[in-house]
Amino acid sequence: MHNELLSPAEMAEADRLAIAEGPLDGYGLMRRAGAAVAAVVLARYPAATRVHVLCGPGNNGGDGYVVARLLQESGVDVAMWVSGEPRTGSDAALAATECRLERRPLSAFAADPGSLVVDALYGAGLSKPLSGDATRAVQVSTHLGLPVVAVDLPSGVSGESGDILGSAFRAATTVTFARKKPGHLLLPGREQCGEIVVADIGIGDEVIARIAPRTFENGPALWLATFPVPAVDAHKYRRGHASVFSGGPSATGAARLSALAAARSGAGAVTVLSPANAMQVNAAHLTSIMLRKADTAADLGAFLTDRRPSSFVLGPGFGVGEKARDFALALLGAGQARNTGVEGLVLDADGITSFRDEPEILFQAARGSGAPALVMTPHEGELGRLFPDIAEDEALSKLAKARAAAARANAIVIYKGADTVIAAPDGRAAINSNGAPWLATAGSGDVLAGIIAGLLAQGMPAFKAASAAVWVHAEAGSRFGPGLIAEDLPLVVVPVLRELVESGMAAR
Structure with a gap:
């Protein structure tokens, strides 16, 4: 094809x-x-x-x-x-x-x-x-x-x-x-x-x-050659360790959705990083997914040293403010400070909005030497918060806006919608064509962020991981159809992933 x-x-x-x-x-x-x-x-x-x-x-x-x-x-x-x-x-x-x-x-x-x-x-x-x-x-x-x-x-x-x-x-x-x-x-x-x-x-x-x-229709032909297929002798940490930041006691569900999606998408280990006052709430709902306290940048630094996680999700249900900014900047600077093994940060929802007043601080950090890959998942409103001039330029198509945002931020930008565009800083872009209306439901984006993190944790290149996650997410939504809620998605992706892994194995 x-x-x-x-x-x-x-x-x-x-x-x-x-x-x-x-x-x-x-x-x-x-x-x-x-x-x-x-x-x-x-x-x-x-x-x-x-x-x-x-x-x-x-x-x-x-x-x-x-x-x-x-x-x-x-x-x-x-x-x-x-x-x-x-x-x-x-x-x-x-x-x-x-x-x-x-x-x-x-x-x-x-x-x-x-x-x-x-x-x-x-x-x-x-x-x-x-x-x-x-x-x-x-x-x-x-x-x-x-x-x-x-x-x-x-x-x-x-x-x-x-x-x-x-x-x-x-x-x-x-x-x-x-x-x-x-x-x-x-x-x-x-x-x-x-x-x-x-x-x-x-x-x-x-x-x-x-x-x-430099523009592609998103689909397996674009990224299947790099889709993770576990080796026979793989152990859980060789399959990557994904981590998701949780919000406070009344806003923990979004992070757990992301964490479950990261696990279902193949990450060998997943940890929810929780504020101390939400530990009990999260512990009551988690089984195979690990839990660790992370209230401060020092807590995060200790976790990076102890467990060497591969990827992070920051934003779902987290809250907007200084804490989100501090964690994001710490992760983007981690590669410059030490060999932490962090491959990528998925910035979603509140994580994006937290930088609306000072977006250039985020972009500068993403351009730093040794910074892990930054993947942002804005919908139209969130794109406008970080890139108001780009969003308001009526002469630019959605494709051109995503490209301009990616170049400015030095990030993979997933400009969400029924015609989601995935753009890379080097000018590559993919347009998704298998979107489903059933995905327009609360929590769906949290699941997408988790799938991206799961693929990043397994070493998939950022642009291809983002493109694959968007396609898998949409394919799962299409197959489920009416009645879909976000809680369904992590399990619905399983047969889609199985087919991709089998196809990837056959191609290799």
């Missing part, structure tokens, strides 16, 4: 490189693209009484001319509606010349129930709001409830950001080429795409490799 995502500019470069290398020229690629769309129409919509092909003036429209010609040659009743003429000498002009169907102006577009629309107006390269005749075509199609097959991306959806530019077609099927674009996965564009078919039109993997994309 190809998991790279290409921006519209990268896709244009892929076209250019493929044409330069041959054997296909630009029109050859266009003919293959049109043939792929026509094949989808014939296979999936055989009962359509008529197919309306809407063609724009650019290469997307050129694909449409090929689609219309091939469908007519296959005996389909085709009507073609055009918006502007292709540029003279362009590949789209060649396609238009070969297509002998009557061209009707898009301004006159009309259709009957039972017909199908092929949207070949603008595709992924659209950079300004849809307007005029194109907007009216969207309205006609929507009013009649016509199924739409979109070429590359539904017109009106930004291939870069997934934003709706004015209005957009809502496709039943979208046929794209070589690789998906960010706009196929980012909301709200993802909801406009329907089923996404990625067609091979002759742009080889070596061409994509030369572009070296």
